Amino acid sequence: MTSPSAPSEPVPVPIRVLLPGDQDVVGRLWSKRQVRDGWLYEVGLPAYRNGPGDTVEPAEYRVWVRAPQHVRPLDGVSYDNVPVEYLEQPSVVERELGPRRPSGWVLAKAGGRGPSRGTVHAVDCEEAPAGAPVLTLEHALDVAQHPGTRLCSLCGAAVELDPVLKGFDRGFDGQG
Numbered sequence: 052m053t054s055p056s057a058p059s060e061p062v063p064v065p066i067r068v069l070l071p072g073d074q075d076v077v078g079r080l081w082s083k084r085q086v087r088d089g090w091l092y093e094v095g096l097p098a099y100r101n102g103p104g105d106t107v108e109p110a111e112y113r114v115w116v117r118a119p120q121h122v123r124p125l126d127g128v129s130y131d132n133v134p135v136e137y138l139e140q141p142s143v144v145e146r147e148l149g150p151r152r153p154s155g156w157v158l159a160k161a162g163g164r165g166p167s168r169g170t171v172h173a174v175d176c177e178e179a180p181a182g183a184p185v186l187t188l189e190h191a192l193d194v195a196q197h198p199g200t201r202l203c204s205l206c207g208a209a210v211e212l213d214p215v216l217k218g219f220d221r222g223f224d225g226q227g
Contacts (some may be wrong), residue, residue, distance in 0.1 A: 061134050067123040068094050068116065080122070080130065081113065085138040090118040156191035156208065157183040161199070168199040176206030192216060 063079035070076060079095040093115050100110040116122060124130065145151075157179045161168040171191055172179035186194065194200055195212055202209035 064128055065125050069121050082134040084136040091115045092118045092122050155185035158194055170201045170203050171195050171208050172203045173206040173208050
């Protein structure tokens with residue numbers, strides 16, 4: 052009876068790495084990672100480093116490069132056992148509705164006197180002030196109740212916050 056062996060360390064395989072200035076070198080491919088717009092390969096490039104005293108010793112510089120722009124396979128080399136990290140598949144909801152927008156709200160203060168003058172925007176609105184503190188839903192609703200505060204219609208703040216401020220029953224009882 053044999054016992055299962057512990058997973059071994061990945062063994063890098065040779066790969067041609069394209070360097071700036073129309074140079075290339077044979078490096079070592081350690082792993083591959085899928086990203087939204089393609090693939091990244093973790094390659095080890097041969098180098099030297101200073102050792103103790105006046106010695107020089109071989110070293111390896113690891114870097115992530117784009118594939119296939121910066122790498123080429125070598126004839127006769129199998130890349131089947133290179134560790135691969137795949138991108139997590141989007142949920143059914145994300146596939147159907149698209150990515151979620153960031154949560155939170157910001158207040159763009161208007162000029163003039165009084166603390167309640169301004170416009171509430173979603174954090175990803177083009178008109179939202181950069182660096183403004185992010186408000187929770189509760190705080191955004193408190194701010195939105197002030198008479199001098201508007202809700203942005205460009206980013207949907209008005210569409211999203213108005214029903215909460217005025218109650219959800221409007222429009223469901225046959226009126227309005």
